[in-house]
């Protein structure tokens with residue numbers, strides 16, 4: 001489709017967090033014009049964009065206002081919580097929505113993407129059932145068995161998610177899921193608990209006029225359903241890498257369009273199990289800021305603009321570890337950065353979020369090491385030195 005297009009292009013970013021910030025930097029390096037949008041002022045990506053707007057991205061009217069005002073060539077979602085039906089309308093008017101308007105709609109609903117992967121494409125996923133009431137959740141939890149994982153169908157970053165050990169915990173999981181569900185959705189998914197050896201993100205780059213390509217797998221650890229550490233390359237066998245690439249290709253082909261996808265898998269002793277995917281750079285992929293010649297944000301930009309990606313080079317054992325807030329605050333300052341940076345092959349990024357609350361991701365530590373363990377140790381040590389005051 002859009003190969004050899006002219007630069008600069010006008011890019012509208014819907015969501016302006018840490019992932020958007022790095023994307024804007026990549027876009028700016030090629031001289032593009034970026035309008036950064038989010039629900040609050042001075043969001044990370046707004047700090048580096050050409051201009052910004054604060055709107056509710058769940059409001060079709062608000063989206064209409066900013067699109068009419070700025071007339072972007074591309075609309076690039078950076079978060080899930082967007083009125084995706086409206087994106088379909090923009091697409092019909094000739095604006096390119098990344099990866100496609102339909103794909104952003106599918107991937108913000110766990111049930112739709114799950115049905116696509118499992119029912120239509122025959123991909124192995126965790127066993128799952130849905131519930132709309134507590135009574136239904138009790139019934140389907142018994143069918144799935146314990147432990148299991150309860151999640152709102154509409155949520156991200158582990159919000160509303162719990163591991164349920166037995167029947168006595170179902171009611172609590174129900175309330176937690178319902179109160180953390182996005183919008184007014186009351187649909188809950190319960191999944192078989194997968195006792196994986198490792199979970200990975202396979203960054204998958206779908207291009208307009210060139211074959212789909214992959215980054216080496218990224219291993220990661222999660223707490224409360226949210227990412228804590230990631231590392232690359234993940235130590236998994238070649239046949240499992242090929243199996244995950246095959247699934248990632250199948251699912252992203254079904255979604256269409258162009259851009260990077262973070263495709264999540266659980267790897268057990270014998271199986272590669274598809275979990276979900278982001279049609280955009282992935283938080284665990286921040287490790288590529290240190291681990292690759294082209295990071296996931298540069299790859300996303302090139303794929304979107306139809307620019308060539310001749311070679312992805314992995315630069316050696318690398319890791320990332322998150323820097324989290326522990327308290328609510330609206331005056332942000334850090335100590336310990338100098339101490340963290342004194343170590344060789346360590347880097348720190350502070351996102352510039354204007355406020356903090358418990359567990360909010362405020363920055364990330366990046367490191368290279370002699371092996372994965374060494375890189376992880378260096379990244380977590382550096383992250384632990386940086387303190388919010």
Ligand SMILES: Nc1ncnc2c1ncn2[C@@H]1O[C@H](COP(=O)(O)OP(=O)(O)OP(=O)(O)O)[C@@H](O)[C@H]1O
Nearest residue numbers: 126149155156157158159191192193194222225226
């Ligand atoms: N069925 C499962 N079995 C075992 N662990 C699971 C299961 N589902 C989720 N988890 C754990 O919880 C984490 C978050 O789950 P999931 O990716 O579905 O949530 P999310 O809200 O979409 O998070 P994000 O938006 O950050 O990707 C997973 O990475 C995994 O560690």
Ligand SMILES: NCC(=O)N[C@@H]1O[C@H](COP(=O)([O-])[O-])[C@@H](O)[C@H]1O
Nearest residue numbers: 015016017018019020157283360361
């Ligand atoms: N797993 C999705 C993810 O990591 N998304 C990233 O977090 C930001 C929201 O952060 P906030 O909640 O601190 O505002 C999003 O804008 C995106 O950059």
Ligand SMILES: [Mg+2]
Nearest residue numbers: 157264275276
């Ligand atoms: Mg996930």
